[in-house]
Amino acid sequence: MAADRVLAGASRISGAIRSCRYAFGLTGGIASGKSHARRVLGAYGAFTVDVDKIAWSVYEIGTPAYDDIVASPTFGESVLAEDGRIDRGKLGAKVFVSDAEPMAELNNIVWPRIPAIVQDHI
Numbered sequence: 001m002a003a004d005r006v007l008a009g010a011s012r013i014s015g016a017i018r019s020c021r022y023a024f025g026l027t028g029g030i031a032s033g034k035s036h037a038r039r040v041l042g043a044y045g046a047f048t049v050d051v052d053k054i055a056w057s058v059y060e061i062g063t064p065a066y067d068d069i070v071a072s073p074t075f076g077e078s079v080l081a082e083d084g085r086i087d088r089g090k091l092g093a094k095v096f097v098s099d100a101e102p103m104a105e106l107n108n109i110v111w112p113r114i115p116a117i118v119q120d121h122i
Contacts, residue, residue, distance in 0.1 A: 023122065026038060035050075035052070038050065049118055049121045049122065051114065051118060054114055054117050054118060054121070055110055055111070055114055056088070057117075058110050058113050058114060058117070059086050059109075059110060060085070060086075061084055061085055064113070065109050065110055065113055066086065068109045069086060069091075069106070069109055070086075072105065072109070074094065074101070074102050074105050075091065075094055075102075075105075075106075078090065078094075079091045079094060091106070094106075
């Protein structure tokens with residue numbers, strides 16, 4: 001993968017890399033290699049934050065986002081697993097459709113809550 005090749009020579013300058021403080025954001029579509037690039041950077045000593053996992057934690061039971069999703073007419077209790085947690089597969093079936101509205105609604109519920117949590121991790 002390109003990230004492996006880019007960082008292949010980083011071991012000889014890893015001390016210099018570790019002494020610098022930069023923040024980078026990896027963006028891209030689904031299955032574009034963001035997680036792989038994050039793992040490669042982590043293997044070279046970079047501190048990384050997995051925003052996908054943070055996003056999933058935002059809608060755990062007892063959180064405001066959980067309450068908003070379950071109260072939504074678009075999602076409701078139909079996205080819940082037997083144990084009451086939000087089932088990501090059921091939620092995905094609602095948002096990964098040709099109609100962009102469910103995804104927009106979920107983004108409006110989840111993403112405004114993420115920056116403060118990411119900042120806490122940094």
